[in-house]
Amino acid sequence: DTAVSQTPKYLVTQMGNDKSIKCEQNLGHDTMYWYKQDSKKFLKIMFSYNNKELIINETVPNRFSPKSPDKAHLNLHINSLELGDSAVYFCASSTSGGVGPDTQYFGPGTRLTVL
């Protein structure tokens, strides 16, 4: 029973292409997140959605567009991929959007390689 799942696990694509990564959680959480972990292993938040509403939007190029069709799903679409987009993208979810020290549960990650 996977709690937070992401597809695909690996994604290799050419520069300039458009790609999407999907995330689903079956924990009943109302907040979901996208993180990027670069080659230096720094994990940085990109976006956060609470009940389908955007609540955190860090300084991310607008080629990245998150979409939350419902509170169990948060997808990430990336336009015009660049070499610097190569990284591992993690989806996460938690119970609340800012109240209390709740735990964030991470998906297994999507390793994106842009050639």
Added chain:
Amino acid sequence: RKEVEQDPGPFNVPEGATVAFNCTYSNSASQSFFWYRQDCRKEPKLLMSVYSSGNEDGRFTAQLNRASQYISLLIRDSKLSDSATYLCVHKAAGNKLTFGGGTRVLVKP
């Protein structure tokens, strides 16, 4: 200055030994602190929350020093399975987690 800074290591630890490492943070308004563990090519997982009074979970002890703005993690009786990267995390308003770059621990027989 990064918001959360950690010694990247690696800390090479003999099995059964004790290892401790710190993490400094710059945002004095940080509300909550955590240690996450990340195995190679895996997702981060919560190891423990860090409370002002210090807390212990089995062989792991976490401390928070607000005056000096650092948190620490101590691992006693290290096991081979403790080999991982330990991520220091603080939470500010809006449930935004800020991660340190991680401290790599290698436990050797």
